[in-house]
Amino acid sequence: MSDWIDVCATDDIEEEDVIRFDHGAHSYAIYHSPEGEFFATDGLCTHEQVHLADGLVMNHIIECPKHNGQFNYKTGEAARLPACDHLGTYPVRVVDGRVQMQLSE
Amino acid sequence: MMAGIVIVGAGYCGVSAAHGARAAGYDGPITLVGDDPEWPYERPPLSKWDGAMPRLQPIFPEDWYTQNRIDLKWGAVVTAIDRSARNVTLGTGVTLPYAKLLLATGASPRHLPPHAPSDACARYLRSHADAMNLAQDICAGSDVVIIGGGFIGLELAASLSARKAFVHVIEAQERILARAVPPEISQMVLDLHKTRGVTVHTGTTVDAIKNNLVSLSTGQTVRAEHLIIGIGSEPNTVLAANAGLTVDNGIAVDGCFATNDPDIFAAGDCCSLPVEGAGRTRFESWQVAGDQGYRAGKVMAGVTPDPTPPPWFWSDQFDHSLQVVGQPSPAGTRILRPLPSGGLITIETDDNGTLTAAAGFAAGNAVGRDIKIIQKLMQAGVTPDPAALADPNTPLKTILKQR
Ligand SMILES: Cc1cc2nc3c(=O)[nH]c(=O)nc-3n(C[C@H](O)[C@H](O)[C@H](O)COP(=O)(O)OP(=O)(O)OC[C@H]3O[C@@H](n4cnc5c(N)ncnc54)[C@H](O)[C@@H]3O)c2cc1C
Ligand code: FES
Numbered sequence: 236m237s238d239w240i241d242v243c244a245t246d247d248i249e250e251e252d253v254i255r256f257d258h259g260a261h262s263y264a265i266y267h268s269p270e271g272e273f274f275a276t277d278g279l280c281t282h283e284q285v286h287l288a289d290g291l292v293m294n295h296i297i298e299c300p301k302h303n304g305q306f307n308y309k310t311g312e313a314a315r316l317p318a319c320d321h322l323g324t325y326p327v328r329v330v331d332g333r334v335q336m337q338l339s340e
Numbered sequence: 341m342m343a344g345i346v347i348v349g350a351g352y353c354g355v356s357a358a359h360g361a362r363a364a365g366y367d368g369p370i371t372l373v374g375d376d377p378e379w380p381y382e383r384p385p386l387s388k389w390d391g392a393m394p395r396l397q398p399i400f401p402e403d404w405y406t407q408n409r410i411d412l413k414w415g416a417v418v419t420a421i422d423r424s425a426r427n428v429t430l431g432t433g434v435t436l437p438y439a440k441l442l443l444a445t446g447a448s449p450r451h452l453p454p455h456a457p458s459d460a461c462a463r464y465l466r467s468h469a470d471a472m473n474l475a476q477d478i479c480a481g482s483d484v485v486i487i488g489g490g491f492i493g494l495e496l497a498a499s500l501s502a503r504k505a506f507v508h509v510i511e512a513q514e515r516i517l518a519r520a521v522p523p524e525i526s527q528m529v530l531d532l533h534k535t536r537g538v539t540v541h542t543g544t545t546v547d548a549i550k551n552n553l554v555s556l557s558t559g560q561t562v563r564a565e566h567l568i569i570g571i572g573s574e575p576n577t578v579l580a581a582n583a584g585l586t587v588d589n590g591i592a593v594d595g596c597f598a599t600n601d602p603d604i605f606a607a608g609d610c611c612s613l614p615v616e617g618a619g620r621t622r623f624e625s626w627q628v629a630g631d632q633g634y635r636a637g638k639v640m641a642g643v644t645p646d647p648t649p650p651p652w653f654w655s656d657q658f659d660h661s662l663q664v665v666g667q668p669s670p671a672g673t674r675i676l677r678p679l680p681s682g683g684l685i686t687i688e689t690d691d692n693g694t695l696t697a698a699a700g701f702a703a704g705n706a707v708g709r710d711i712k713i714i715q716k717l718m719q720a721g722v723t724p725d726p727a728a729l730a731d732p733n734t735p736l737k738t739i740l741k742q743r
Contacts, residue, residue: 301705316356
C-alpha cells in the first residue's frame with residue numbers, strides 16, 4: 236500500500252464544495268460532502284481535461300464548468316453527457332483535522 | 341420487420357434521442373439514419389482547433405451503439421416520408437417502417453444570396469469534411485476574410501489566427517455577437533480578438549468581391565485568398581415540408597416535440613418551439629439539441645420528460661470562454677458582476693426582479709460555475725437582491741441555498 240498524502244485542513248474546503256489538489260504530475264479534486272465526509276477523484280474531466288474544481292458541487296454531483304458533464308464524486312461514475320468515461324476515485328481519511336488521500340500503486 | 345423508432349439525422353440530437361428512448365426503458369428497435377460519411381461526431385470542435393487540426397470527436401464510442409442495440413445506418417440518406425404507409429425511403433430505395441419517427445435533420449449554413457457580387461469561391465463550415473478542407477488549405481501567412489461576426493466566424497478567426505493566418509472579420513451589425521450577448525460582452529470579445537491580431541470590421545458590409553479582393557462599404561479593400569461565410573444557419577426542413585408537415589422557422593413542434601402528425605416528432609437545430617413573446621424560436625445550441633433529443637426520445641418511448649431547463653450555450657474564443665443561459669435581450673435590465681479574474685458576468689432580470697438570462701466571458705473556465713448557478717436560480721424563479729448579484733464577494737451559491 237502506498238502512503239497517505241497530506242492534502243489540506245478539513246476547514247479548507249467548505250461543505251458541498253471542492254478544491255484542486257496537485258501532487259506529482261497529477262491533479263486531483265477533493266470534495267467535502269453535505270454530510271461532512273471527504274472524497275477524492277481525478278482532477279480533470281474525462282471529456283476534455285478541464286479542472287473539475289472550477290465546477291459546481293450539488294449534493295454528491297460535480298458538474299464540469301465547461302460543457303456541464305456530471306459525475307458522482309463518491310463513485311466516480313459519469314452521470315450526464317458529454318461525460319461518458321468514469322473518473323478515478325481515491326481513498327480519503329481525516330487525521331487530526333487534516334484531510335489525507337491515498338494514491339493507488 | 342417490426343416497426344420501431346426511426347431517427348433521421350445522426351447528429352448530437354439524433355444520437356441523444358436514441359439514448360433518451362433507451363434510458364426511458366424502450367425495448368423495441370431503434371434505427372438511426374445519418375447521411376454524413378463519418379461515424380456520428382461532435383460539431384463544436386470543428387471551429388475550435390486547439391492546436392494544428394480540427395478534432396474528429398465521436399459523440400459515443402462505437403460499442404455504445406451495439407450495447408444499446410441502435411441500428412446505425414451512417415452514410416445513408418432519407419429521401420422521403422410516406423405518412424399513410426408510415427415508412428421512410430432511403431437513398432438506396434429501401435423503405436423502413438416506423439411506429440414513431442423523429443426528424444433530427446439539423447441545419448445548414450446560410451448561403452450568400454445568389455445575386456451577391458462575388459466571383460470568389462466561398463467556403464462554409466458545418467461538417468468535418470468542411471473543417472478538414474479549411475485546415476488543409478489555410479496556412480501561416482494566408483489572407484482570410486470571414487463574413488459574419490457570429491460565434492462560428494469568430495471561433496474560426498481565433499483558430500486561424502493562432503495558425504498565423506491574417507484574418508479579417510466583416511460584420512454588418514454595429515457590434516459582434518449582437519443577437520446573442522449584451523454589449524459589454526461583445527466589447528470584451530472584440531478587444532480580445534484585436535489584441536490577438538484579428539481585424540474586425542463592424543458596421544461594415546461587402547460591396548463586391550473580385551479577383552480575391554473584397555471591397556468594403558467603408559471604402560477599404562482587403563485581400564481574401566480564402567473567403568469564409570459565417571452568416572448563420574437555416575433549418576433542414578425539405579424532407580418535412582415534402583411530407584406535408586408544418587414548417588415555420590423550422591419544423592414546427594409543440595412542447596413535447598410533436599409535429600402536426602402525432603407519430604412524427606422533430607428536435608434540435610431543425611425544429612422551432614413556441615416561446616412566449618418571441619414567436620417560433622430555434623435555439624441552435626449543442627446543449628439544447630442534446631436536451632431536446634433526449635426528451636423527444638423519452639416522449640417516443642411513452643414517458644413524459646421533465647420540464648426543459650433554460651437554454652444554455654458556450655463558445656471558446658482563444659483561451660477564453662463564453663457562456664450564455666436564457667436568451668439575453670439588449671433592452672433588458674442588466675446587473676454587472678465583475679469577476680476577480682478580470683472576467684464579467686451580466687445578469688438580466690424582468691420588471692419583477694426574476695432572472696431571465698445571463699452571459700459571462702473570462703479567461704479559462706472562470707464563468708462556468710456562476711452561469712450554472714444562475715441557470716438553477718432561473719429554474720427556481722427566485723428574485724435575488726440585485727446588490728448581492730452584483731457583488732463578486734457574495735458567492736451565488738449562498739443565494740441558491742438561501743431560497
Ligand atoms: C462549427 C460549429 C461549431 C459549433 N460550436 C458550438 C458551440 O461551441 N457551442 C454550442 O452550444 N453549439 C455549437 N454549435 C452548434 C451545435 O453543434 C448544433 O446546435 C448541434 O450540432 C445541433 O445538433 P442537431 O443534431 O440538431 O443537428 P446536426 O448536428 O446538424 O445534425 C443533423 C444531421 O442530420 C443529417 N441529415 C439531415 N438530413 C438528413 C436526411 N434526409 N437523411 C439522413 N441524414 C440527414 C445531417 O447531415 C446531420 O449530420 C456549433 C456548430 C458548428 C457547425
Ligand atoms: S470538459 Fe467536462 S464536460 Fe466537456
